[in-house]
Amino acid sequence: MKKHFLDLKLKYKISLIMIPLLIVLILSIGFACGFYFLHLYSIDTKNSIESWFNITDQRIENIISQVMSTFLSSTSSEKMKIAYQKLEDDQYSKLATQYYFQDTLQSLEESNPFIENAYILDTNNNIYYSFSSSISDSNSKFLDYDTFTNSMGISIYRKDKSPFKKDSFIIPVAFPITSISPSSYLVLAKDANPKIILVLMLDAQKIEEELNGNTSVYFNSSYSLFFNDINILDPNNTLNNTDKDFDIKKKTTSMQGLDLVMFINNEPIKLKKTSIILFSILLCIGVTILGIFLILYFASFLTRPFSKLSRMITQIKNNTYKLDEKPLFNDETGELIESINSMYVTIQSQIDRIKQDEKEKYNYMERILTEQINPHFIYNTLEVINMEVINGNTESASSMIQTFASYLRQSLNKGKELTTFEGEREHTNAYIDIMNHRLNKKIAFSFYISSELLETRIPKTIFQPLVENSIKHGFHSMEDKSILMPEITIKVVPDVTNIEISITDNGAGIDYERFYSSLENAGKNIGLYNIKRRLELFFGKTEIFAESIPFFKNTIKIVIHNEN
DSSP: OHHHHHTSOHHHHHHHHHHHHHHHHHHHHHHHHHHHHHHHHHHHHHHHHHHHHHHHHHHHHHHHHHHHHHHHHHHTSHHHHHHHHHHHHTOSOHHHHHHHHHHHHHHHHHHOTTEEEEEEEETTOOEEEOTTOOOSOTTOGGGOGGGTTTOOSSEEOOOEEOSSSTTOEEEEEEEEEEEETTTTEEEEOOSSSOSEEEEEEEEHHHHHHHHHSOOOSSOEEEEEEEETTEESSOTTOOTTOOSSOEEEEEEEOSSTTEEEEEEEEHHHHHHHHHHHHHHHHHHHHHHHHHHHHHHHHHHHHHHHHHHHHHHHHHHHHTTOOOSOOOOSSSSHHHHHHHHHHHHHHHHHHHHHHHHHHHHHHHHHHHHHHHHHHHHHHHHHHHHHHHHHHHTTOHHHHHHHHHHHHHHHHHHHGGGOSEEEHHHHHHHHHHHHHHHHHHSSSOOEEEEEEOGGGTTOEEESSSHHHHHHHIIIIISSOTTOTTOSSOEEEEEEEEETTEEEEEEEEOSSOOOHHHHHHHHHOOTTOHHHHHHHHHHHHHTSOEEEEEEEETTTEEEEEEEEEOOO
């Protein structure tokens, strides 16, 4: 693993070191911020709950204060005292007594917006109510005196339908009233069977609106009123209700037995806390991705000069550098690029001097090698012409002399050391014509050159020595019955950047040991060695192979790795 890491490119090393550090740093900051924001949200939510609870409690206290103030003002009025005395004397009819209560009842209904109806029950279960009201449900339990007799002091009952108005819901508040003897002052009765009971029916809808009319953005909550631990607004929602995830806050009001209860729904709070956590996670992921991108970018930016240096060295190695890389900055990498450019100029200057020396050496060697070959060819050809003259074949000798003259023109090439493949074909054709004059049966000769190589330059007198070897060593005995028709074929074709040359005959075969020995040193056979040496001087790397099936197919293959 360590070795693999050390073998990575510099920008990847920087990235692999910096990215984990960045992730650890971002996660640490992200978790710290997430917990901090959760803590702040919890504190703000708690403070908000307290604030809203106190505000709602103050509203309930205001309602209680208004109701109690209304009750006290009505019971202390003279008309209420007189009405009570009339009722106590039992000398008046129910209608007359109701008449005496009218001012008090109407005053109660009009004095407070939360009071929908007010009426009085006596021990005889007589009902005294305002003339402006009418009973719609005479069977309502709230019209029965016995409903209120078990209560001591002020009693509040569950929300129910109003006996006076259809489809209206009320919260009954019962005030047992008695008088202090010998005075006529009316007070709350403390015994279980008061003379009269004043019932105030509070508008349930207005009470609920007052409790739940406003909501907080921090949490979801609902309020209710409990009297002696009984929910008077929602009987199904009790203090022991565990069906939902709720927190409960309870506060005792100024009215004995009446509590304000706040139900706090924890689900939205949990969702918001989850949202804060998810936001922190997504923020961490987003910042991490951005950080990784920036690390990769800056790692690539910082290592770009090193990539440029590597590219320069590769181009110099492949000999394709054009001195076009310039430093972007004046730092250490810029100085290194300048130094490499300076070194490259110096090396190229030295290479140019070496090439010049090699060119001069090549020209010198070319002249020496050509001089080694030409006398050998001339001697063999003149010997053939001489034999024709001795044998009296003057016309044949004349034709051979003309062909030989054409051969010499191509061989000398006006003093030039280089010719083309096309020129070499004409030169080899002339040599074959000379040899066919000497032989009793002609040599079938073909020379194929790919069209794109016709004008390619090549050292002169390359193919003639190879054809001469085929004739001299392959067809040395033309009386050999194994050779029905001598054939020599030359092909020159391109292969990617190489040039492939094949010389094939159907002669007696190739002596491998002698063949490969001739490639290494001149010995007695200077032709093959000189060909390889001259091709290497001009083209560079040159390989020569031999394949032989006697009297069928013998091939000398030359592969020129063209580096020019």
